[in-house]
Amino acid sequence: MVLVALGASTLNAQTKMGERFNLPPVSFLNTELDGSITVRTYGEGKRRADAHEQARKNAVYVVMFKGIEANGQMIRPLITEANAYERHEAYFGQFFADDGTYKEFTSAKDEKISSKKKMHGKTQNAFGSVVRVLRLQLKAQLIADGIVKE
DSSP, X not given: OXXXXXXXXXXXXXXXXXXXXXXXXXXXEEXXXXXXXXXXXXXXXXXXXXXXXXXXXXXXXXXXXXXXXXXXXXXXXXXXXXXXXXHTHHHHHHHTSTTOGGGGGEEOTTOOGGGOEEEEOSSOEEEEEEEEEOHHHHXXXXXXXXXXOO
């Protein structure tokens, strides 16, 4: 009986540790006249700052690799090459590192206090953020670094 109880509590602890949010996808909000895209995105972490940093990374990743639907139209991703992330793994590892280059291509100036959303979990918190991705500057950097052809 004791072994069964210990096994059940261990299984329950592993489930709690592996808890993940089913985060909403990155959603389009607006296109600016300078070519930037404003999106709502979510990130998760134990601290608010970690979650907001993850949300910014998610926004840049979607603009670079997946594209985003805007009012029934698809804004194409900047990188359309198959397996580009794997082929340039060292570059993107450094690019998306904490305090990496990706931060130069995001802005939170469209975010208002009331636009931040929080989702609660037992071990993590997820926060929604409004992020502006400077798409044209990001494309120029990718071309300069030889990741994308003109």
